[in-house]
Amino acid sequence: MIACIGISMVCVYGIKAQSTNSFTSQDLREWVQKLKKIEVASSIDSPSSWTLFEDQIEKSFYIDFDSFNLNLKEVLIKNIQGDVIYRHKVHELPVDAIYELDFSKFPSGYYTIEVHSFINKFSKPVELF
Numbered sequence: 314m315i316a317c318i319g320i321s322m323v324c325v326y327g328i329k330a331q332s333t334n335s336f337t338s339q340d341l342r343e344w345v346q347k348l349k350k351i352e353v354a355s356s357i358d359s360p361s362s363w364t365l366f367e368d369q370i371e372k373s374f375y376i377d378f379d380s381f382n383l384n385l386k387e388v389l390i391k392n393i394q395g396d397v398i399y400r401h402k403v404h405e406l407p408v409d410a411i412y413e414l415d416f417s418k419f420p421s422g423y424y425t426i427e428v429h430s431f432i433n434k435f436s437k438p439v440e441l442f
Contacts (some may be wrong), residue, residue, distance in 0.1 A: 341369055365426065369442050372416040376428060379409040381435075388412060389427040390419075398424075404431075415439050 323414065364380040367373075378385060385406075390399035398419070403412065421441050428435045 363428065364440070365437055365439075365440070371427065372419075372441060374414045374416065374426060374439060376412040376426070378403075378406065378412060381408075381428070383430045383432070384408065386429045386431050388414070389429070390414060390416075391425040391427065393423045395425075 364377040366375040366377070368375070374386065383407075384404065386404050387400060387402050388417065389397050389401075392398050399414070403410075406412070416424070419441060424439050424441060426437050426439055
């Protein structure tokens with residue numbers, strides 16, 4: 314699913330398909346801002362902060378690419394054993410995209426969301442209820 318609107322190119326991408334044709338770029342930002350915001354300051358290689366939003370009802374997490382000050386390469390989800398259960402190349406997406414991770418097909422438990430740039434790795438452990 315791709316929804317790109319306006320000059321600033323606010324986009325929602327991900328593995329959960331839903332219609333967003335009626336949303337404006339401001340509508341998308343406001344909708345995501347209403348979700349539970351998780352401030353992330355953990356990085357595997359260097360300290361930085363990025364924004365992750367949580368919607369436990371829909372079992373989705375949203376990554377605000379705009380909170381990174383660099384180009385991103387890929388997004389991964391790892392299970393509690395450290396196995397990669399989802400990987401998506403995101404280097405061609407706009408730098409101010411909002412990326413959706415749909416966890417609805419995954420059982421409750423602990424996961425790690427990793428965001429890789431071309432020089433750093435950022436991670437956040439999450440619990441799915």
